[in-house]
Structure formats: C-alpha cells, structure tokens
Amino acid sequence: MPLDEKRIAELNELCRTFRIDVLKAIHSIQSGHPGGSLSVCEILTLLYQELMNIDSAKPDDPNRDRLVLCKGHAAPMLYRNLIEKGFMQKDSMGTLRRIDSLLQGHPSIHTPGVEMPSGPLGIGLSAAQGMAIGLKLNNSPARVYAVLGDGELNEGAVWEAAQSAPKFKLSNLTAVVDYNKVQLDGTTDEIMPMIDIEGKWRSFGWNVIRCDGHDLKALDGAFKAAREYTEGPTVIIADTVKGKGVSFMEGKAAWHGKPVSDDDLAKAIAELGGEN
Numbered sequence: 001m002p003l004d005e006k007r008i009a010e011l012n013e014l015c016r017t018f019r020i021d022v023l024k025a026i027h028s029i030q031s032g033h034p035g036g037s038l039s040v041c042e043i044l045t046l047l048y049q050e051l052m053n054i055d056s057a058k059p060d061d062p063n064r065d066r067l068v069l070c071k072g073h074a075a076p077m078l079y080r081n082l083i084e085k086g087f088m089q090k091d092s093m094g095t096l097r098r099i100d101s102l103l104q105g106h107p108s109i110h111t112p113g114v115e116m117p118s119g120p121l122g123i124g125l126s127a128a129q130g131m132a133i134g135l136k137l138n139n140s141p142a143r144v145y146a147v148l149g150d151g152e153l154n155e156g157a158v159w160e161a162a163q164s165a166p167k168f169k170l171s172n173l174t175a176v177v178d179y180n181k182v183q184l185d186g187t188t189d190e191i192m193p194m195i196d197i198e199g200k201w202r203s204f205g206w207n208v209i210r211c212d213g214h215d216l217k218a219l220d221g222a223f224k225a226a227r228e229y230t231e232g233p234t235v236i237i238a239d240t241v242k243g244k245g246v247s248f249m250e251g252k253a254a255w256h257g258k259p260v261s262d263d264d265l266a267k268a269i270a271e272l273g274g275e276n
C-alpha cells in the first residue's frame with residue numbers, strides 16, 4: 001500500500017523533530033556531523049518508521065530487515081530513529097559521543113539496533129551484501145538496505161561490492177545513495193566528479209531508480225519499485241541537500257563536521273519551528 005497523505009504528514013512531522021533533536025545532541029557535545037545527518041533524514045525515517053520489518057522486542061528475529069549505515073558519520077540520525085523504534089531510552093540522545101555511551105560518534109555493534117559498525121567509508125555495501133547472500137540462502141523474506149554517501153563512492157571497495165551483487169542476483173538488497181553532492185571539504189564535482197552516477201551503477205548491472213530524497217512519497221515509490229524488481233539488486237539515487245532544513249547549513253561543506261554553537265542552534269531551531 002502506498003503511503004496516504006495522513007501518514008506522509010506524520011512522517012514529515014517526525015523528520016522535523018528528528019532534525020531538531022539531532023542538532024541539539026550535536027550542540028550538547030560540541031562535536032558531530034550535522035550536514036550528512038540532515039540530508040539522510042527522510043531516507044532513514046521512512047525506512048525505520050514505516051517500511052522495515054523490525055521489532056525492538058525481537059532484535060534477533062532471523063527474518064528482520066537489516067540496514068547498514070555505510071556513511072557512519074550520520075549516526076545521530078540513525079540513533080534518533082532507533083530510539084523512536086524503542087531500541088533505546090528516549091533520553092539517550094543527550095549521551096551522544098560521551099564516554100561509555102551507547103551512542104558513539106560512529107555506529108558500534110554494541111548499540112541496540114545497529115547491525116554493522118561503520119565509520120571507515122567503503123565497507124558497508126560489502127557487509128550488506130554478505131547479509132543479503134546469507135538471507136537468500138536461508139530463503140528468508142528479509143530485505144537488506146545499505147545507505148551510502150556520494151563522497152563514499154570514491155572508495156574502490158564500494159565498486160567491488162557493486163560488481164558482485166548482480167552476479168548473486170541479490171534482489172533482496174537495496175542500496176541508497178544519499179546524493180547531496182557535497183563531501184567533507186568540497187563539492188563532489190570538485191573532489192571526484194561522478195560524471196554519470198546512474199550510468200555507473202547501471203553498467204555494473206544494478207536496477208537504478210532516481211528520486212527526490214526529501215520527498216517521502218517519491219522515496220516510498222522508489223522502495224516499492226525496488227521490492228518489485230526480482231532480477232537483482234536495486235540502487236536508489238536519492239537527490240538530497242546537505243544540511244537540509246537549516247538554511248545556513250544547506251549545501252555547505254563547512255557543515256560536514258562542525259560543532260553547532262549556541263547561536264547556530266537557536267537559529268536552526270527557530271527555522272525548524274521548535275522550542276529552544
């Protein structure tokens with residue numbers, strides 16, 4: 001069933017509050033990655049809050065869907081989603097990046113709901129592929145999602161995995177590229193031009209879908225098409241904006257890994273319609 005307008009409005013409202021909560025957590029510890037957390041908000045929120053078959057009461061269910069956040073630095077948005085699904089207590093966001101916290105700067109296997117540690121870019125798609133092969137061998141209905149950054153595609157290891165997933169006809173694997181066109185210290189065009197991002201994946205044998213990565217309806221349609229494609233893996237190239245939702249962060253590499261000051265937080269919260 002496609003999402004109805006009421007559910008889209010609810011999920012958009014969740015996204016708005018998740019953005020605020022993530023910025024508050026990064027502000028609180030004065031460390032973290034705001035830009036890439038905000039760009040991946042709708043992708044993660046739609047998957048975790050609507051589409052994925054996961055239950056925090058049954059974290060080891062062999063048939064649960066899996067998600068690998070390959071761009072691990074966007075961990076705060078992952079954590080906020082896991083908290084909403086009941087994997088951790090509501091107030092855990094305030095412990096982000098603190099010593100002994102479950103919420104480390106990059107996803108750890110010790111964090112409830114995290115399927116694969118990440119931080120070093122380039123390794124996640126191979127891990128997701130291994131999960132997809134295992135599930136397929138077990139005839140499991142579970143699906144695996146790998147969420148990558150576009151700067152992450154500079155890593156050669158991504159393309160080793162991209163090359164072999166079609167060989168194994170992994171129709172249970174969906175990669176999503178958070179295509180915000182900005183990396184750590186510049187635009188993707190400046191650092192390592194993609195030239196033809198869709199053509200690259202297609203030539204490796206993937207089913208390629210392109211959509212607006214902030215439009216929940218478009219994303220929902222893309223995930224549905226991925227589920228219906230049975231010949232092999234699908235990649236969704238999701239056009240996004242780094243820092244989405246906060247005007248002074250949007251499209252700026254400077255907000256890749258910059259702490260949020262008191263003033264920045266107040267301005268961001270005002271724009272997002274929250275309370276300081």
Ligand SMILES: Cc1ncc(C[n+]2csc(CCOP(=O)(O)OP(=O)(O)O)c2C)c(N)n1
Nearest residue numbers: 036073119120121149150151152182183184
């Ligand atoms: C192997 C590796 N090299 C370098 C880094 C440092 N690093 C962290 S994020 C980042 C840029 C990633 O850009 P992108 O994938 O576009 O992330 P997004 O813009 O979505 O946040 C880099 C180079 C890393 N984490 N791992």
